[in-house]
Structures are given as C-alpha cells and as structure tokens.
Amino acid sequence: MTWKEVFTSSVGKKLVMSFTGIFLILFLIVHVGLNACIWANDGGTMFNAGAHFMGNNVVPRILEIGLFAGLILHIVQGLMLELSNRSKRGSVGYAVSYSKGSKWYSRSMGLLGTIILLFLILHLYNFWLPNRANQGFLLGEEINLYAKMQDVFSNLWVVIIYVLGCISLGYHLAHGFQSAFRTIGVHNKRYNAIFTTLGYGFSVIVPLAFALMPLSFHFGWVN
Amino acid sequence: MEHKGINLTLKVWRQQNTNTAGEFVTYQVKDISQEMSFLEMFDVLNEQLIQEDKEPIAFDHDCREGICGMCSMYIDGKPHGPWQANTTCQLHMRAFNDGDTITVEPWRAQAFPVLKDLVVDRTSFDRIIQAGGYVSVNTGNAVDGNSLPINKNDADASFAAAMCIGCGACVAACKNSSAMLFLSAKVSHLALLPQGEPERQSRVMNMVAQMDKEGFGACTNTGACEATCPKEISLSNIARLNQEYLLASLTSN
Ligand code: HEM
Ligand code: SF4
Ligand code: FES
Numbered sequence: 001m002t003w004k005e006v007f008t009s010s011v012g013k014k015l016v017m018s019f020t021g022i023f024l025i026l027f028l029i030v031h032v033g034l035n036a037c038i039w040a041n042d043g044g045t046m047f048n049a050g051a052h053f054m055g056n057n058v059v060p061r062i063l064e065i066g067l068f069a070g071l072i073l074h075i076v077q078g079l080m081l082e083l084s085n086r087s088k089r090g091s092v093g094y095a096v097s098y099s100k101g102s103k104w105y106s107r108s109m110g111l112l113g114t115i116i117l118l119f120l121i122l123h124l125y126n127f128w129l130p131n132r133a134n135q136g137f138l139l140g141e142e143i144n145l146y147a148k149m150q151d152v153f154s155n156l157w158v159v160i161i162y163v164l165g166c167i168s169l170g171y172h173l174a175h176g177f178q179s180a181f182r183t184i185g186v187h188n189k190r191y192n193a194i195f196t197t198l199g200y201g202f203s204v205i206v207p208l209a210f211a212l213m214p215l216s217f218h219f220g221w222v223n
Numbered sequence: 224m225e226h227k228g229i230n231l232t233l234k235v236w237r238q239q240n241t242n243t244a245g246e247f248v249t250y251q252v253k254d255i256s257q258e259m260s261f262l263e264m265f266d267v268l269n270e271q272l273i274q275e276d277k278e279p280i281a282f283d284h285d286c287r288e289g290i291c292g293m294c295s296m297y298i299d300g301k302p303h304g305p306w307q308a309n310t311t312c313q314l315h316m317r318a319f320n321d322g323d324t325i326t327v328e329p330w331r332a333q334a335f336p337v338l339k340d341l342v343v344d345r346t347s348f349d350r351i352i353q354a355g356g357y358v359s360v361n362t363g364n365a366v367d368g369n370s371l372p373i374n375k376n377d378a379d380a381s382f383a384a385a386m387c388i389g390c391g392a393c394v395a396a397c398k399n400s401s402a403m404l405f406l407s408a409k410v411s412h413l414a415l416l417p418q419g420e421p422e423r424q425s426r427v428m429n430m431v432a433q434m435d436k437e438g439f440g441a442c443t444n445t446g447a448c449e450a451t452c453p454k455e456i457s458l459s460n461i462a463r464l465n466q467e468y469l470l471a472s473l474t475s476n
Contacts, residue, residue: 001428006472010401010441011431011465081441085399088440090333095234095247096300096326098396101450107398109443179444185466187459 013081018183020074021176025202027067032209038222044146051145055131061139075117082110105171106179112172119165126152153217166211173203228254229321233268235280236328241336241344247326257317261304262287262294264316281340287312289453292388295395296341297328302392302451310390310453330395334402334438345391347437348405352389354433355426356409358418371417381415384408386454393448393456399440404448406434407464408456414467424471431468 006012034054037047054060105112127148134143153159177199178192186192216222230253238245252271255264262284269279285293294311298304304314319325327341335343387408394402410427413419419426442461449458 001472001475005432009431009468010403010435010439011468012472014441014443014465015469081443085401085440085443088333088400088438089331090336090400092245092331094297094300094328094331096297096328098297098300098302098447098451100301101396101447102398102445106443106445107447175444182444182458182462183465185462185469187462187466189459192459192462 013077014183016073016077017081018180020070020077021180022184023067023070024074025173025177025180027070028206032206035213036209038146038149038213038216041222043223044144047146048144052142055135055142056139058139071120075113078110078113082113103175106175109172109175112168115168116165116172119161119168122158122161123165126158149213149217153214156218159214159218162214163211166207169210170203170207173207174200177202227257227321229257229316229319229323231255231264231319231322232324234324234326235341236337237280237340238329238337240339245337245340255316257315257319259316260287260312261296261298261314261316262312281338281342283342284312289313290388292390295330295343295345295390295392297330297395299326302330302395303390303453308453308455310388313453330391332391332394332400332439334400335391335394343391345389347439348389348391348402350437351402351406351430351433352409355422355429356413357422358413359421360418373416377415381412384411384415384456384460387412387452387456388454390453392451392453394439396447396451397440397442398445398447399443401442401448402434402437402439403442403461403464404452404456404458406430407460410464410467411460414463423467424475427464427467427471428475431464 007016034050035047037050038044040046099107127145130148131143131145134141153162178196181195182192186195230251233250233252234247235250236245237248250268250272252264252268255267259267262282265280265282272279283293283295285291287294289310289312292310295302296304296311298311298314303309303311305318306314329335329337329341330343330345332343334347335345338344385408387405389405391402391405393404394400397404410430413426414423444458444461446458449456
C-alpha cells in the first residue's frame, strides 16, 4: 500500500487529526506557560523578555512555520471530515435523534473547532499580525506585546470573544485529548485511564489559564 | 407478575422500495401483553393489517433470541430500543406503558439503503468480512487443540470481540454512520489469536479499505456505538484497530 492510501483512508485521516491535535496540545503548553509571565506583576518585563526570545530567535520562528502547517492541516482536514461524515447518513435522517449514548461535545467537534477558528482569526489579527508586520515578517524589532494586550483587552467585547474561544477550546479538548490517544492506538486500560484523567485536567486548567489573561487585563488584576 | 394489556400508538416508517420516498404511518394496537417481545407486537400489528386488507410491515428478524443480528429497528431514538445490551427481538413490551407513542425507524446510513419499510440492505457488512475477516487453515487432520498456547486474557478479549452479531446498530447510532465498532470487533477477534497472525496486516488494511468503499463515515470516538451495542463490544477495540492499522501501514510493503 502507498503512503497516499494510508493517509487518505478513514483511519489515516483520523491519524492526521490526532497527530496534528497532539502537536497543537504541545504548542498550547508552551504558549500558556510563556503567557503566564504576565502575572509576574512586573509591568510586563518578564513577559516581554519571553516574547522577545520566541519572536526573535530562528528556532522558534522555524517551528512557527510547522505550527501553521499543522494548524491548517488540522483545520482543513477537520472541516472536510465533518462535512463528509455528515453526508454518510444518506438522504433521510432520523425523526428522533440518539443523544444519550455520547457526550454533546464529542458530537460537536466540528462546531467547537469552528468557534476556535473564528477566535483564532481575531487573535492572530490582534497580536501576531501587527507584531510580525512590525518585524517585516523576518527577525526584527517587535512591538511591546504587553502594552498591546493592555490595549486590546480594554475592549469588553474582545474579552468576551476570548473567553468564549477558551470555553470552546476546553470542550474541544475534553473530547479531543483522550480521543487523540485512542486514535493512535492506545487501547490498554491503564493508559487510557491516565489519558482520560490527564485530558480532563488539561482541558480545564489550560483554557482557564488562557481565559484569565484577558480578564486579568480588563479588570486590572495585573499591573 | 401482574398481567397487563397495554394500548399503544405506533409511528412506523413505511417505504415501498429503495427508490421511492417513505413516510411515517400511524397505527393503533390494543391490549398488547407486556410479556410479548417487540417483534411479537409487530406480528400482532401485521395480523391486524392483513385482516384489514393492508400490506403488512416488512421487518428483518430470524432467531428472535438475540444471537443472529437480523433484527434492526430504531425505536424511539435508539437502535434496538430503550434497554441496554439488548436486541430488538429481546426487547419486551414491559419496557413500555399504556398510552405510549413509539416511533420506529429503519437503520439510517448511506451504506445501509432501505429495501422496504424497516428492512435495510446490510450486505456491505458481508463484503467487509469477505475483504479480510477470515483465517486460512490447511485441510488435513485436526490440529491438537493444545498445540497452540493462547494467553487466557487474549482468548477472553478475542471472545468478547467475537460476540459481535453484525447487526449494524453501531452504524445506526453513530453520528458519522461509521462502521468502526463492527470492524474493530472483527479485526480484534482475529488479531488477538495466533491463528489470525498470517493475514494480520493485510486483514486490517483490506477491511478498512472495503469499509471506506462502502460509504461508511470516519470514527470520532464519540462512544454512541458502544452505548447501544447489544453485545457490549468495547470501544477499546477501535483503539486496537487503530494500532493494528498504524503498525501495518508503517511496516507492510
Ligand atoms: C489550538 C487549537 C486546537 C487543538 C489543541 C485541537 C486539538 C484537537 C484534538 C486533540 C483532536 C482529537 C483528534 C482525534 O480524535 O484523534 C481534535 C479533533 C478535531 N478538531 Fe481540533 N484542535 C484545535 C483547533 C481546531 C480548529 C481550529 C478546528 C476547526 C476549525 C478543529 C477541528 C477539529 C475537528 C473537526 C476534530 C474532530 C475530528 C475527528 O475526531 O476525527 N480543531 N482537535
Ligand atoms: S459491534 Fe455491536 S452494534 Fe455493531 S454490529 Fe457488532 S453487535 Fe451490532
Ligand atoms: S432476531 Fe436474531 S438477534 Fe434479533
């Protein structure tokens, strides 16, 4: 069998979702850790130093290309899978739908992902784009991202959208985290128990930490 | 136990054949014994229809004891009806109360076209089995049963997977109309045994390819299949199938 056959089969497409999903989870760990520096309460000195390290260093910047590639693959594949799966019921659907056997968020990965995507567009427009534009999209002078956050998060609507984005991310991961490990073949009960617990923990703690960032700026919990 | 006759309103999907549009038709049945099975209640209704000179409702059934996998009704929004780990033929009318309205639909999936009323074409499952759900055994004298040691846990897990009766309720329950629980049961059943070893890689590749060709959806691990499966086939079989597939795709030629 060819690689093409592997990655275009239904199981292969799932594997792509899973690998890119786990990759995005790893990215989130770095992202949340670095951003948590805003709570150093030093007027953004530590945070800006971290942001400068990431933004002005070839290694993270090359990884950034991989991040975008993975993200785009995840989004395109995810939306295509969602559409294709929806078409498999046939022309007539059920009069009474079956909702008891599974959790609502496990059935709503496409919807939750789309909300995350909309949030991501705003998020990149708020920070990534102005910062990289200032750098001429290469390694160059960055803007003061801490000051930018203060500015962006003074708008209550932006804060609300960010919090909704984080809630969607939490539910996306509540299913996605453990599902990704099942997809790559973890079927051992002991490991599945670990990944399920870890997944619920991750999907509460990380999105909560992210959501607290715009809230902290808006309500003046940091200075 | 107290004997009770109940009156019910049934909304049943009627469809002449694959190419015509179907619709729900409402029927009343009276004095149904609660000791009856759901299919016996349908027999009563069909007798009634025949007496009224109407066409009886077509539905699949065979063993009526929960082992053949032929019965297939989507009852009030759940394949095989409200009970857990149960087939339609083993669903009894004590699951319902006097005056209930019950909606009965066929399995709905592109890969399971409706043939007539509640009967769907599940030959796609047969073709998936034909693609790899077998072991090759040399003919000749019977082999000594003890010559192949099999770990008890593996034998138990294989047997649990072999419980699958191929009814298709997993597909009917799944939001993606995915056949992964069925497929994973068939693949696990053989992958766990030494007899399944020779065709291990080609089996999983060919069966997945056939499943895709039949037009089933892709699995997203929602777990609806496991919750509705009359034989309680575990979702972990799907993860095992994924592992089989990943290893086969990485190492086969
Ligand atoms: C940082 C953001 C994101 C992370 C960490 C993430 C993570 C994950 C993970 C771990 C899975 C499970 C994979 C599996 O079950 O094997 C998944 C599935 C999925 N994701 Fe995302 N995702 C993110 C963003 C998005 C976006 C923006 C979209 C779409 C617009 C999206 C759409 C989907 C869909 C549709 C699935 C279900 C696919 C399936 O299970 O087959 N995700 N995601
Ligand atoms: S896995 Fe369960 S629901 Fe699916 S075909 Fe087998 S017995 Fe039926
Ligand atoms: S008729 Fe055989 S399982 Fe129901």
